[in-house]
Amino acid sequence: MCATCGCDANASSSIRQIGEDHDHSHDHTHDHTHSHGHGHSHSKTIVEVEKDVLYENNLLAQRNRGYFDAKNILALNLVSSPGSGKTSLLERTLTDLKDQFTCYVIEGDQQTSRDADRIHATGTKVAQINTGKGCHLDAHMILHALQGMKPVENSILFIENVGNLVCPAMFDLGEKERVVIISVTEGDDKPIKYPDMFHTSTVCVINKTDLLPYVPFSMEKVKEYARQVNPDLQFIEVSCTSGEGLPQWYQWLKEKVLLPQSV
């Protein structure tokens, strides 16, 4: 049982708010030994559990979602292979939209705070989660990162997941939208090689379009494959290096930000 929040999930990660003078590291150790009285008779019992294996994560994700809804925070879960350009896209976005939105970032990496340091350099409040051996973020980690971060109402929270196209698909963080990023150097058949990620995302950012002349990558094909897995998927083509296409991405963000109701 987690003593900090009373929640009960498997996590052994550390969370730091970058740029504060002291680190709040939050290591969970979960003691799972139970002592039981042995006065009862030892007979076999069948227990019909009927429980979703991920129910704990899904419960905490619902809690996060409730928190985001209550504060009108647009929470986005950014997923991709390592190196597709998640951090680059955030650096550009945070710099360009600085005057229009209050933004926060949660960075997930197995080791180091290198990405969080890049985000911090843009002047954005950022928390780093190091998952250690874990290859994805889960809802419990987000819950704790939020406790230190305290995002204000009507803001945008970008969550950069661990670079991995497989298992982040299974773990709901409570996000509003899942954004899958793929770069043109990765091959246009990625959507059918890793269908779960494209199946569970609502928008696909295709990055590094500046490299299109140099690599065999068909924009038609990648979209065709992705639509086989998810016919509703939207596409935005960008280059974080040249800035081409970024206005469409900003437009998408602006449409997703629900304006606060006037009082």
Place this chain on the structure above:
Amino acid sequence: MHELSIVMSIIDITEKESAKHNASQVDEIELEIGTLSGIEMPAFDFAWQQAVRSTLLENAKRTINEIPGEGLCMECDALFPMQQLYEPCPVCGHHFISIQKGKELRVKSLVIN
């Protein structure tokens, strides 16, 4: 290796259920795993062997009900077996498919002592 997280969650559920019933041993566990759930069985088996050591599940007999994928075409209402998420409807060729079965990942039952 999300399979390890999955196994850890199964251990967690088992321990909670066992505690509720004051059980000190789990003899059997029955799982339901859909073929579209994203679980790779070899990786799952490997993670299982590592993770159940010195837990209630260490000596439990494990039964896995594999649930085959099934899709419902939103265009023509055809119900068909699905091996992959990207498969089109075999009747009309459309990709608007609603997954009916195969996403399961559940602890169905335990036999405790």
